[in-house]
Amino acid sequence: xxxxxxxxxxxxxxxxxxxxxxxxxxxxxxxxxxxxxxxxxxxxxxxxxxxxxxxxxxxxxxxxxxxxxxxxxxxxxxxxxxxxxxxxxxxxxxxxxxxxxxxxxxxxxxxxxxxxxxxxxxxxxxxxxxxxxxxxxxxxxxxxxxxxxxxxxxxxxxxxxxxxxxxxxxxxxxxxxxxxxxxxxxxxxxxxxxxxxxxxxxxxxxxxxxxxxxxxxxxxxxxxxxxxxxxxxxxxxxxxxxxxxxxxxxxxxxxxxxxxxxxxxxxxxxxxxxxxxxxxxxxxxxxxxxxxxxxxxxxxxxxxxxxxxxxxxxxxxxxxxxxxxxxxxxx
Amino acid sequence: xxxxxxxxxxxxxxxxxxxxxxxxxxxxxxxxxxxxxxxxxxxxxxxxxxxxxxxxxxxxxxxxxxxxxxxxxxxxxxxxxxxxxxxxxxxxxxxxxxxxxxxxxxxxxxxxxxxxxxxxxxxxxxxxxxxxxxxxxxxxxxxxxxxxxxxxxxxxxxxxxxxxxxxxxxxxxxxxxxxxxxxxxxxxxxxxxxxxxxxxxxxxxxxxxxxxxxxxxxxxxxxxxxxxxxx
Numbered sequence: 001x002x003x004x005x006x007x008x009x010x011x012x013x014x015x016x017x018x019x020x021x022x023x024x025x026x027x028x029x030x031x032x033x034x035x036x037x038x039x040x041x042x043x044x045x046x047x048x049x050x051x052x053x054x055x056x057x058x059x060x061x062x063x064x065x066x067x068x069x070x071x072x073x074x075x076x077x078x079x080x081x082x083x084x085x086x087x088x089x090x091x092x093x094x095x096x097x098x099x100x101x102x103x104x105x106x107x108x109x110x111x112x113x114x115x116x117x118x119x120x121x122x123x124x125x126x127x128x129x130x131x132x133x134x135x136x137x138x139x140x141x142x143x144x145x146x147x148x149x150x151x152x153x154x155x156x157x158x159x160x161x162x163x164x165x166x167x168x169x170x171x172x173x174x175x176x177x178x179x180x181x182x183x184x185x186x187x188x189x190x191x192x193x194x195x196x197x198x199x200x201x202x203x204x205x206x207x208x209x210x211x212x213x214x215x216x217x218x219x220x221x222x223x224x225x226x227x228x229x230x231x232x233x234x235x236x237x238x239x240x241x242x243x244x245x246x247x248x249x250x251x252x253x254x255x256x257x258x259x260x261x262x263x264x265x266x267x268x269x270x271x272x273x274x275x276x277x278x279x280x281x282x283x284x285x286x287x288x289x290x291x292x293x294x295x296x297x298x299x300x301x302x303x304x305x306x307x308x309x310x311x312x313x314x315x316x317x318x319x320x321x322x323x324x325x326x327x328x329x330x331x
Numbered sequence: 332x333x334x335x336x337x338x339x340x341x342x343x344x345x346x347x348x349x350x351x352x353x354x355x356x357x358x359x360x361x362x363x364x365x366x367x368x369x370x371x372x373x374x375x376x377x378x379x380x381x382x383x384x385x386x387x388x389x390x391x392x393x394x395x396x397x398x399x400x401x402x403x404x405x406x407x408x409x410x411x412x413x414x415x416x417x418x419x420x421x422x423x424x425x426x427x428x429x430x431x432x433x434x435x436x437x438x439x440x441x442x443x444x445x446x447x448x449x450x451x452x453x454x455x456x457x458x459x460x461x462x463x464x465x466x467x468x469x470x471x472x473x474x475x476x477x478x479x480x481x482x483x484x485x486x487x488x489x490x491x492x493x494x495x496x497x498x499x500x501x502x503x504x505x506x507x508x509x510x511x512x513x514x515x516x517x518x519x520x521x522x523x524x525x526x527x528x529x530x531x532x533x534x535x536x537x538x539x540x541x542x543x544x545x546x547x548x549x550x551x552x553x554x555x556x557x558x559x560x561x562x
Contacts, residue, residue: 099474
């Protein structure tokens with residue numbers, strides 16, 4: 001459905017995005033995750049045909065998509081911290097429909113239907129200054145969905161929403177996908193949401209898709225040293241041991257399955273041992289639990305339900321995370 | 332200080348009496364300023380928009396030229412225009428020298444950089460997400476520009492005010508290319524200069540008061556419009 005082929009984007013000589021091949025299949029929900037500045041928003045703006053890439057092309061349904069005309073109307077982007085136009089919410093929802101020639105009762109009926117879908121019927125007569133950040137996000141998503149695009153691009157769509165509102169938003173988007181095969185590509189910091197609502201998850205680091213899970217990514221400056229020495233690099237208040245020959249700017253990644261949890265520190269060969277407390281549990285798949293622990297930095301470990309029960313891992317419980325220096329991957 | 336009080340008294344008297352000459356000068360000034368402001372803004376605001384939003388080769392140089400033109404001395408513009416419009420000049424055949432239209436041309440040349448530079452600044456101040464949002468919802472370049480203009484309306488109102496202010500307050504070019512001919516090209520500013528030189532301080536002060544009143548009225552009207560459009 002949506003493809004970015006050999007896309008590079010440079011701003012003032014600096015490459016911020018470098019994708020050899022990025023595809024989203026029709027009707028799929030793909031989540032892009034990664035730290036701030038990893039290129040998520042740039043990727044979405046390019047996919048929305050709002051910016052011309054420095055190199056490469058955007059394709060839709062196997063055809064090269066020009067940045068004007070009909071192709072652009074098939075893809076709609078909701079930006080991070082979206083803006084509403086002057087006027088009330090109804091006028092905002094009508095904006096794109098009017099451009100497409102919808103008028104009168106047909107226009108009003110379509111707006112009312114989407115307003116019901118997104119539970120914003122009570123906001124229709126309000127101006128933007130009378131809305132909260134979360135409401136503005138919901139209206140902005142509704143303003144895009146009302147146009148029935150083939151591809152919906154969402155940049156942090158629920159960053160200002162509380163859990164209940166985020167749940168409702170994602171459920172509505174799922175219904176829309178079931179109803180008419182909407183393709184969704186979303187960028188999110190909320191890994192739990194990304195796991196729960198997407199079919200596929202891509203991690204982006206320094207403008208590149210990295211073949212690793214998106215948890216436990218750290219941007220660091222590796223110190224120079226002899227090749228056979230384990231490097232120690234500071235990430236916030238903790239120091240991570242890394243077995244690498246590299247130095248300079250890098251992304252460190254620790255796979256959740258490589259982190260061993262215990263109630264207290266145990267003697268082992270692991271060079272990285274950090275104690276802290278469990279902050280939350282998530283269950284992305286049956287039988288698998290993602291335990292998030294605050295140990296100075298936030299670490300996510302993947303364990304089984306059995307391990308959670310035996311170790312008594314509940315929010316607030318003490319926990320020790322351990323992983324080997326050789327388990328830290330460097331990009 | 333007596334001459335000041337006398338001048339003020341004369342000014343009030345002339346204003347209340349509805350003096351025909353004062354009225355004529357005022358209407359001519361208003362006509363010239365409105366036409367010149369309309370032309371300068373019609374050309375300058377889109378130019379400012381392009382400067383602010385469209386990347387093109389030489390854009391930085393164009394911005395520098397526009398900003399430099401803001402400081403153009405009015406007499407220099409008047410002199411250049413005089414050279415062009417005088418009988419021996421390249422545009423002498425038009426017969427425009429010493430007409431109100433010549434003053435309009437001078438005012439347009441002076442107000443155009445103001446309109447372009449200030450509108451570029453106003454548009455640059457609008458969050459780029461407004462334009463991108465309009466475009467992703469299906470707007471073409473013109474509608475996208477219109478949505479940005481709606482967000483920049485306060486800044487653009489200032490552009491109109493500043494251009495109008497330049498057109499009413501300018502004296503150098505009006506004097507040189509208009510010639511300050513009574514009943515034909517005498518504007519409020521050239522009349523103030525003339526009557527002050529002739530020692531008719533009361534009349535000069537009365538005309539100065541009208542000039543201030545015009546500026547006040549335009550500002551009040553624009554503020555009322557802005558207040559009406561608040562959202």
